[in-house]
Amino acid sequence: MPIPEFKPFVCYSLTAIFSWKEAILKKFFCSVMAVVVFCFGALAPASAATPAKEKVILSADMVDLFDDGVAMLMLAKSPKVDLLGVAVVIGNTWVETGTASAIRQLEGIKRTDIPVMMGVNTVHREGRMAAIQDEKTQFGRGPDTHDGAAGYPQPKSWKDAYRAAYNAEPTMEPSKENAVDFIIRQVKANPHEVTIVAIGTYNNLAAAVQKDPSIVPLIKRVVYMGGAFFWNGNVTPQAEFNIWFDPEAARIAWRTPFKEQVIFPLDACEKIKFTKKRYDALAARLKDPHFQTMFANHWTMPKFKENPEWNTFVWDVLCAAYVIDPTIIEEEETLPVDVNTVYSPNYGSTLAYRGIPPNGTQKARIVFKVNEEKVWKQVNDLFDTM
Ligand SMILES: [Ca+2]
Numbered sequence: 006m007p008i009p010e011f012k013p014f015v016c017y018s019l020t021a022i023f024s025w026k027e028a029i030l031k032k033f034f035c036s037v038m039a040v041v042v043f044c045f046g047a048l049a050p051a052s053a054a055t056p057a058k059e060k061v062i063l064s065a066d067m068v069d070l071f072d073d074g075v076a077m078l079m080l081a082k083s084p085k086v087d088l089l090g091v092a093v094v095i096g097n098t099w100v101e102t103g104t105a106s107a108i109r110q111l112e113g114i115k116r117t118d119i120p121v122m123m124g125v126n127t128v129h130r131e132g133r134m135a136a137i138q139d140e141k142t143q144f145g146r147g148p149d150t151h152d153g154a155a156g157y158p159q160p161k162s163w164k165d166a167y168r169a170a171y172n173a174e175p176t177m178e179p180s181k182e183n184a185v186d187f188i189i190r191q192v193k194a195n196p197h198e199v200t201i202v203a204i205g206t207y208n209n210l211a212a213a214v215q216k217d218p219s220i221v222p223l224i225k226r227v228v229y230m231g232g233a234f235f236w237n238g239n240v241t242p243q244a245e246f247n248i249w250f251d252p253e254a255a256r257i258a259w260r261t262p263f264k265e266q267v268i269f270p271l272d273a274c275e276k277i278k279f280t281k282k283r284y285d286a287l288a289a290r291l292k293d294p295h296f297q298t299m300f301a302n303h304w305t306m307p308k309f310k311e312n313p314e315w316n317t318f319v320w321d322v323l324c325a326a327y328v329i330d331p332t333i334i335e336e337e338e339t340l341p342v343d344v345n346t347v348y349s350p351n352y353g354s355t356l357a358y359r360g361i362p363p364n365g366t367q368k369a370r371i372v373f374k375v376n377e378e379k380v381w382k383q384v385n386d387l388f389d390t391m
Pocket residue numbers: 065066067072073096097204205321
């Protein structure tokens with residue numbers, strides 16, 4: 006195959022000083038140049054075609070090295086993800102506690118460049134935090150007795166929470182920008198590119214779309230952990246914790262006409278168990294004393310000591326694993342979804358309609374099953390780096 010004619014300026018300049026005997030050499034030189042240019046030309050499009058990193062905002066009720074914590078570390082360390090920031094929200098923890106936890110873990114992986122924003126620290130229903138204890142007697146409870154932030158006093162500040170939990174001084178501060186304003190600003194700066202991963206209560210997201218509805222069509226998609234559709238609840242027989250803690254926030258979020266909503270409910274999450282065996286295997290992978298100490302103080306430890314057969318789940322981890330590798334989903338169905346906000350024993354239960362949905366509901370991809378092996382591989386790989 007003939008090499009395409011190639012006559013760059015350098016070759017004509019050289020011709021002037023080459024003798025006729027050297028013309029053959031010149032021709033050879035130009036041909037080599039043509040091959041080099043051809044090869045670089047071929048390489049350039051390949052490099053330009055490298056998929057852009059997925060821009061992600063994580064809205065989480067952060068905890069140490071479990072659930073939200075592991076999800077954040079997976080996203081922060083994944084070469085496929087650009088974690089724009091961590092928006093802390095009430096739920097498992099008060100925002101002060103969650104902020105301390107996010108900072109402690111980002112310090113551990115030396116990613117203090119990822120901003121942490123303090124977000125909504127209240128729930129919609131007035132007096133709810135104080136009423137949760139009362140609800141137990143009025144409405145009953147499910148197998149999971151977790152009260153989250155309603156189960157302990159609000160810390161005076163995130164720094165107090167940090168010092169109390171880690172007996173150390175933090176090396177980074179949360180951003181001065183509120184989590185809600187951060188979401189609005191980042192979505193506008195990166196239209197159609199931002200995935201919001203909501204794995205606490207949905208208050209940050211609900212507040213953002215209410216404050217500035219113009220961001221709704223600009224959000225690429227929202228990935229949630231929450232709900233129990235064709236499955237029992239955990240904190241009540243019907244309701245799952247993230248929704249139950251602030252059902253009104255969840256209803257606002259799910260009824261927002263986002264381009265895409267993907268929900269990982271208990272229907273998917275409770276098919277993957279976190280056991281003592283799993284804990285031990287992960288503990289053995291950790292090398293950094295920062296995380297070894299954190300994992301040794303894990304909230305599951307007293308539970309495992311009391312009963313080695315006890316197990317729990319890794320809810321939020323599934324959302325992070327999905328963002329990193331969308332092929333983990335094995336079973337799903339797209340249906341209109343809603344949240345029951347009637348203050349009753351079914352407060353916070355979630356509904357998916359195979360019949361006629363109520364006005365105002367939106368469709369969501371409801372995940373029923375993920376590939377367990379792929380999820381644990383991601384978690385194992387993360388722990389190997391820490
Ligand atoms: Ca969570």
